[in-house]
Amino acid sequence: MNQPHPLVAMIHAVPAAHRIAHEAFTREFPQATVWNVLDDRLLDDARAAGGLTDALRRRMLRLIAHVMDSGAQALLLTCSSYGEVVDTARVLWDVPVLKSDESMFKAALLSPYRRIAVVASTPPAVPAAVAQLEALVPAVRPGRPLDIVTVLSQEAAEAADSEAAARHLADALRAAGGADVDAVLLAQYSLTPAGDALAALLGVPVWDGAGAAARELRGLLITEEHTTVAP
Template identity: 75%
Template sequence: MIEAHPLVAMIHAVPTGARVAQEAFAREFPQATVWNVLDDRLLDDARDAGGVTDVLRRRMLRLIGHVMDGGAHGLLLTCSSYGDVVDTARTLWGVPVLKSDEALFQAALAGPFERIAVVASTRPAVPAAVAQLEALVPAVRPHRPLDIVTALSEAAADAGTPEATARHLADALATVGAADADVVLLAQYSLAPACDALAELLDVPVLDGAGAAARELRGLLLPDAGQTVPVPAVAP
């Protein structure tokens, strides 16, 4: 048995996403001992390859294996582009493994929104986010109408300030006719600093996933105050 300070690993693809996730865990799950692993070539290599290839999936699985061997009690992948690797990881390790925006998407689908816009600054994040949303629909809102629209602004990735990032994202949403969506979901943690500025520009709710993920893992690992967390089973 261990103390009620579970070791939560986070695998990041960009330093900005790492900072956002750390701030969210400090706020929402301060009991956690956080272990950060950064591979800052994951997105560039996926972009150069035209998507997440089998080679890159195996690379992510090796990173996941690394933190599991190190005793992680839970894992969050903060890079949405590699979300489908989580499905494989869940069959290999008996600890909670979360996709970056899984908790966010569940909350958005459970809400009153009928037109949901997903915006990103890196191309692989768009289909990854839509696939997660659509996979959750049958369980969360099977009988309510839903329209998912997407926008991409690669210029937002290089913007110098949250305000500039927000303007790029707003322009991308307007270009595809998505600025009138009921809610906007940020498909990457690295965009979270622009959340408030984008909401002000669009006058609609804008949601990000880091805080939702921290709360989800807190609930899974510490469901009751004072309880211990089981030692994880490590795949051979």
């Protein structure tokens, strides 16, 4: 598949993810024509139901069907809570469909890192990210050991700006004994603005899900270019 301006749809559950993902695609995959679809009740309804229900899964599949029937050549689902629906979508549609952070996880696992940190500012994000990362290890990184350091800084969620958020994340990482990690993975799109400042504080690469997804889709949809593995 090689078109000059491939149509990439993104389905969001929160407005902030729309902005962050759009900025990542502008930076990493400017050739793409980006189509943003927002359902800002997805997370609230999932929380109220105590998790994903069959009705919520069908609702997400209807959103995916809408963009696919309208010509989307790829899809990024930016809400990790609905990531399992991607597995169904891949059976139903023959175009690239990505979960929010899987490109970041795969690229990090393919890199020579031996110790990585997964950082977040909300408690549910850490176990969800680690579960996805560990599930990919057997297929992507068989026989290569990986040490994962998990870090939670709720102060980062309340920080006044991205630089302050980065300082809170760096402090939490050092307190957790993770000062010697080879790379840091941001477990939430909302932390992406703090990425550059955090990399400067720690002196290691900092990966974000939206940027990695944009690079992977660029490599898949623009055949004369190749996806890079550096963040």
